[in-house]
Amino acid sequence: ATIPQFLEPGQRSKPGDLAVVLLARDSYEPLILEHSTGAVDGYAEGATLNTRFGSFPHSTLLDIPWGSQVRASAVDTGSRGRKRRRDDSGDDASTPALEDTEGTATPTSAPAKKAVTASSGFIHILRPSPELWTYSLPHRTQVVYTPDYSYILNRIRARPGTRIIEAGAGSGSFTHASVRAVYNGAPKSDDDRKGKVFSFEFNEARFRKMEEEVESHSLKDFVSIKHRDVYKEGFLVDGKSPMASAVFLDLPAPWKAIRHLSRRRPQDMEQDPNDDSEWVSPLDPRKTAMICTFSPCIEQVIQTVSDLRKLGWVEVDMVEVSNRRLVSQRDRIGSYLPKEKGANPNPADVTEALSKLREVNQKTREFTRIKANRGEEGQNDQMDVDGSNSEREPNANNKLDESSTEKSWMQGRLVHRPEAELKSHTSYLVFATLPPEWSEEDEAAAFAKWPCGN
Numbered sequence: 001a002t003i004p005q006f007l008e009p010g011q012r013s014k015p016g017d018l019a020v021v022l023l024a025r026d027s028y029e030p031l032i033l034e035h036s037t038g039a040v041d042g043y044a045e046g047a048t049l050n051t052r053f054g055s056f057p058h059s060t061l062l063d064i065p066w067g068s069q070v071r072a073s074a075v076d077t078g079s080r081g082r083k084r085r086r087d088d089s090g091d092d093a094s095t096p097a098l099e100d101t102e103g104t105a106t107p108t109s110a111p112a113k114k115a116v117t118a119s120s121g122f123i124h125i126l127r128p129s130p131e132l133w134t135y136s137l138p139h140r141t142q143v144v145y146t147p148d149y150s151y152i153l154n155r156i157r158a159r160p161g162t163r164i165i166e167a168g169a170g171s172g173s174f175t176h177a178s179v180r181a182v183y184n185g186a187p188k189s190d191d192d193r194k195g196k197v198f199s200f201e202f203n204e205a206r207f208r209k210m211e212e213e214v215e216s217h218s219l220k221d222f223v224s225i226k227h228r229d230v231y232k233e234g235f236l237v238d239g240k241s242p243m244a245s246a247v248f249l250d251l252p253a254p255w256k257a258i259r260h261l262s263r264r265r266p267q268d269m270e271q272d273p274n275d276d277s278e279w280v281s282p283l284d285p286r287k288t289a290m291i292c293t294f295s296p297c298i299e300q301v302i303q304t305v306s307d308l309r310k311l312g313w314v315e316v317d318m319v320e321v322s323n324r325r326l327v328s329q330r331d332r333i334g335s336y337l338p339k340e341k342g343a344n345p346n347p348a349d350v351t352e353a354l355s356k357l358r359e360v361n362q363k364t365r366e367f368t369r370i371k372a373n374r375g376e377e378g379q380n381d382q383m384d385v386d387g388s389n390s391e392r393e394p395n396a397n398n399k400l401d402e403s404s405t406e407k408s409w410m411q412g413r414l415v416h417r418p419e420a421e422l423k424s425h426t427s428y429l430v431f432a433t434l435p436p437e438w439s440e441e442d443e444a445a446a447f448a449k450w451p452c453g454n
């Protein structure tokens with residue numbers, strides 16, 4: 001079996017790898033790295049990533065440690081005399097048409113451009129992880145975000161070796177998180193029962209896209225993806241049981257699917273009169289099964305809970321994950337200088353606020369001038385190497401800070417505010433447990449082992 005690059009990407013980037021490109025704070029794009037020696041799409045350098053921060057031939061992104069910062073290159077697009085546009089300075093002879101390729105991670109979609117003469121920015125090349133994939137994946141549906149899936153995977157006891165059933169696959173956010181949770185190394189043979197995700201999706205376009213992604217992330221041995229309406233056809237794979245012990249359902253009507261997860265045929269389930277085959281459960285009969293369903297409406301929860309109980313599931317409970325990221329910052333409301341140094345004790349003093357505003361404006365002007373001198377304009381929303389944003393927060397290397405004598409406690413009271421936008425889809429999570437199969441023989445065997453059994 002192949003080593004899944006998504007789960008074991010090694011120390012350095014190589015051709016064929018999935019990388020996550022960090023363009024600016026909270027701006028990520030997935031990229032499959034290509035090894036190319038010859039010209040591709042008119043680029044003399046071969047495959048090239050075009051961003052609003054400049055052009056990056058893949059050759060500059062290969063064989064570098066994950067996490068590296070890469071500067072933009074002057075690339076030869078080999079298309080002199082083709083499409084041009086005027087830049088802000090009015091010089092139409094030196095500007096690449098980057099507006100046309102903004103946010104585009106694939107070189108194939110890049111329009112013809114004139115050669116870039118100066119590099120203008122940088123990116124970071126990050127190793128793939130479920131968290132970064134969730135941030136950067138092409139959304140086909142609502143997805144399950146990290147705060148939810150980390151909690152869910154913990155509650156359904158997903159660990160190396162676990163076999164998980166998942167439906168619907170949607171955009172594959174949960175699939176990628178769950179395969180990492182259950183991965184316990186490459187299996188030695190096809191029959192080797194190691195951790196695996198059995199994923200089902202009934203929308204054909206989404207199913208095809210998932211198939212492609214599973215293949216290109218070398219996850220084929222660890223994720224089985226089937227095109228299926230699970231309400232009608234259940235969860236068997238080629239007529240066989242996936243032998244799962246954990247289930248996650250992100251479906252509009254999960255109660256229609258849980259009927260297929262029973263250990264025995266549900267009493268009210270119709271059977272084809274010509275079909276006398278035995279009921280095959282998709283669950284491992286020797287293991288406790290854990291389930292989680294993900295539903296945005298309480299009506300869906302009520303129906304799911306009712307059906308889980310009827311089908312013998314126990315320990316049914318519901319949770320809502322309410323994720324909050326707290327932003328911690330200094331807030332200047334009034335003076336923090338001691339009284340004896342002439343501070344105005346009135347926290348809402350207008351004169352002081354105006355003088356502070358003037359000071360900030362002057363610092364900003366000076367800072368912009370320093371940056372312009374360094375030729376770094378045009379990257380205002382890019383981060384500095386230390387992760388800070390130099391435009392908004394001059395850092396320790398900046399001349400402005402050196403001239404400042406203000407202690408951090410003077411810069412305002414430390415306050416914590418919740419982030420305005422929450423990257424978490426608020427849904428209700430229903431959890432339940434199905435005890436293992438227990439037969440007369442099991443009872444007798446257990447009784448025989450009991451010291452006072454005879």
Ligand code: SAM
Pocket residue numbers: 141142143144167168169170171172173174175200201202203206228229230231232250251252
């Ligand atoms: N959990 C996914 C993720 O993290 O990316 C998102 C799932 S999305 C909200 C729900 C998916 O369920 C859709 O892609 C939809 O096509 C699929 N679906 C709905 N009914 C289905 C059914 N009966 N059988 C299989 N898939 C179904």
